[in-house]
Amino acid sequence: MNPALRISNNWMAFFAIAALFLTARLFGAEHTDSHPVANAVEHAGHGHDHGSAAESVSQFSLKQIAHSYLTAYMFTLSLCVGCLFLSLAHHLFDAGWSASIRRVTDTISSLLFPWMTFLVFPIIGFAWHGDLYGWFYTDPASDHSLDVKKVLFNRETFSVLLPGVIALLGLVGGTLRKWSVAQDKDGAAHWTSKSRKLAAGGIFLFAFGTTLVCFFLMKSLQHQFFSTMYGVYYFAGSVWVTLITLYILTMYLSQPGKPLEKVYFKRQQQDLAVLFFAFTVFYAYIHFSQYFLIWNAALPEETFWYVLREVGSWKWVGMTIIFGHFFVPFLLLLNQDIKRNMAVMVPVAVWAWLMHYLDMTYNVMPVLHPAGLKLTFWDPLLWIAMVSILGALFRRKYQTAAPYPLRDPRLNEAVTHHEVPTSAARSASASTH
């Protein structure tokens, strides 16, 4: 396929989605209230009457599309920030084993700018239209919890800071990639030390930026909520789903005849699985801590968030997350041989994607459907569309440079990482002694 055609395919996908929005807008003509989300949130905040108006949301309404789009966006963003974290961690720890997959993580994280920044604008549009965030058209003077948070939660800050921060994160990812590609040409070591310095600052930017983005996009759906764990919670889930995605992606890319065949081996794959296992535990630890602290303190301005999520089938969604996001993968992956067993790991990857999507749904959707989980065709459609767009963009960008950092000083270490030396490597090491 020629590149021009490939580009036009991506744009086709954009136009297809734009057309769907338009169709929905026409069908959703009965939509009159300009800021109805506020009702559901405020009622939930007071712990009674979960907004009868919100329960009868038409599946063609802009509100439904906005929430489905937000869920899909949060899922896709997870993959990008997860990859950015892994690239930053690689440089910070001066890691060896991950050098061969760094071009993959660099490429995915560089999609934050401009693509993920571009894709956040519909959310800003929905917000201004009154389809997403109750606080957008609430007077801070009438709402104490908004009044104390109005420094962040005001329309102008939201509209400027949100895309700004996503773009900034993307620039960090893009710069790391650019320097690594530059090193392919001249092999100079200073690119590596420069990247490490950038990563040292970048990790702070990442921590604050990711937290800010998920506060803006997801937590502010119920602006009354307090949780200092929320940013870490999103980060833990994001890296979790990213690791298993990379596991499958790099397994594919290292098949015979594929670009990573000579630099990526079972041991590195196992390392990804081990990290995935670690983040299974870390995610559970963080999410449990958030719940436990709120449960223990029992303050209404915090508990309402979980009270809403124990109504109707949301309770069972929560249970599914506890068991499906933690216990099942945890017990399954305890055995080290399982981590190399494709017959188990491929279904685990599919399962992890479903679990992370369900987790995002659990965060976003109870605001719109307080009575219980309600999936519409928008959810799978927008999810698949956005992941496909990201996948196509990754595929195109990945092909514009070498598939792995060709002259990275750590590449040799990655290639010989814990592997049984081949006869050639053994005789080479023998001759140097």
Place this chain on the structure above:
Amino acid sequence: MSALSLKTYGMLAEFGTPADIFEAAMRCRDAGFSKWDVYTPFPIHGMDEAMGLRKSPVGWFTFCGGFTGFFSGMTMIWYMNGFDYPLVVGGKPLFTPLYAFPVSYELTILLSAFGTLFGMFFLNRLPKFYNPLFKNLRFRKATDDRYFIVIESADPKFSVEATRAFLTDSCHATAVELVED
């Protein structure tokens, strides 16, 4: 005292490089020895496979320890707070896995660690205060710059002459000597 009246511990073979001992370990594995070991100043990656070692069963001790820890934590808190001496704290239920979780989780970690440590001791038959190799002067280099294979005389395939020949000729050891018990 004649050499024959002495009990032998095994045959010690010295190597100069990790590559040589790696090759030799694979030969010992293929020759079918069962009571033998490799001693190196630092870990050599891939040596497990070269020696044909099975996966360590120590994980099962860890798992049993963790399992015991988790359920004893839950049971203890249920028994103390919900059954033996029911006590309402902060308006919370008398027992729920929720507040029992942190303690159970800590006990899981503690008993997993005990399981790992003591399981490893048990499997390695530790503590062991004496090993005939400690007396051997040449063996002291195992903590410096030499690499050793010791085939024990308890091995059913062991014979003084054949094993010496095997280590010298097939494995290309730089030195081979008999270790007394």
